[in-house]
Amino acid sequence: MAAAEGSGAGGSLFPGLADVSISQDIPVEGEITVPVGSHSPDEDYSTLDEPVKDTIMRDLKAVGKKFVHVMYPRKSSALLRDWDLWGPLVLCVSLALMLQGGSADSKDDGGPQFAEVFVIIWFGAVVITLNSKLLGGTISFFQSLCVLGYCVMPLTVAMLVCRLVLLAGAGTVSFIIRLIVVGAMFAWSTLASTAFLADSQPPNRKALVVYPIFLFYFVISWMILTFTPQ
């Protein structure tokens, strides 16, 4: 107190700052808040240290959740926010494998090969993404790839159904069944991807973005429909 009075008397030159000087007798108290950023190295180490099973299960759950989102397309941002390319890779590889056996034995190269299907899907997805970005879309490159890849799932299901139908026979009836199934799945794919992607565009340009997506899934559906095992 005496020190405070002393500093108060001595600080008459600067009246506003009289109480700023702290004497050595007064202990400094208070709270120091630690910024959150310093926790990040600990968090990284904690996910590195967890068992592999946990990591795999977490990733599988994320992929499964996205599949469910594609099956029932609602306007949710979960698909967009945490993008991953595992699902598209699995779907692309399985579709290419199923389309492989078209003309594996014959000399004529009439059916699509594995590499062809793979390249079509990824090259097509990249072109559509670039197109939507150039048209002024707000979605990022990998988010768009993720959505387009996941929406190939109905067509993969259609391919599976077509193969099963073709096991039974390859007549007009089977062609009509295949046509209906592939047509329905194509519409589902296009609608699902449009529901996710069209929101990121300016409203009057939605048609410009939807058309390439339509063409992309049309080509894939066409490859599925014209597949005939030798």
Place this chain on the structure above:
Amino acid sequence: MAAAGGGRSGAPAAEWGGFEDNMQGGGSAVIDMENMDDTSGSSFEDMGEMHQRMKEEEEEEAEGEAGAGEEEEDGEFLGMKGLRGQLGRQVADQMWQVGKRQASRAFSLYANIDILRPYFDVEPVQVRARLLESMIPVKMINFPQKIAGELYGPLMLVFTLVAILLHGMKTSDTIIREGTLMGTAIGTCFGYWLGVSSFMYFLAYLCNAQITMVQMLSLLGYGLFGHCITLFVTYNIHFHSLFYIFWLVVGGLSTLRMVAVLVSRTVGHTQRLILCGTLAALHMLFLLYLHFAYHKVVEAQIGEAISSPAGTVNQDMDVHILLLSLLLFS
């Protein structure tokens, strides 16, 4: 001497100290370039500059020491004493060069996409209007017609043509020996669009026509709309005469439009003739090529009626040649 050497090897550590902090810090991969003096582009000049700076600092510090001559010697040729500092400097300099190269490469990649952005600035109504206009020849060829420099429509038309070509190849069981169906279709369509556009742009440059590369790409791309319609119809309905009617009417209309636009932008009769003749020939022949090469239709009835003696190998080619010659020479 030891003090001077130590001082000099300590100085580069202090100089690059900020750099090292960044590398070990919170996982940031960006090299902080604020610490570096970016006044010159060559590392040798930077080294020379730093040498100069350190020499000046040491001269200020060691004013009382009798080592001015030795310091200058050390500064001029780097002996063993300065090796550690020099090595550290070189390694740090190399890392800076790599980082700068990577950053500039990434920037140029992003900038390339942005270059194309103004050519995709269209509305759906504009695209529809331009598609319909591409079939209507203009009448006014006395002053230059406006060509929209837009790449969205042409690009979509090329992809649509690829899809239609695939459809045609599949339904006719075309056999591609070298390469794949998709590769052939994409190669043909893009090759035509880009190749013929470049060739026509070169000819336009020779003939003094007022047209830019983007406008040429756009013009030719929209001209493919006629091709798309023709092939879409004739790949599904197999009548030879129908194809020829479509070839003449639809192909002819789109050719006339392109020719009229080019004529309006060229001066001189010879130049106009060269440009427009080449464009018309290439455009119409491409449609013929697409129909013949990728759509083999075995029509036994017409072949029997004409009774070609060459056998069954090129039956419908003979039919087509016959009809074409009838048309041309009648």
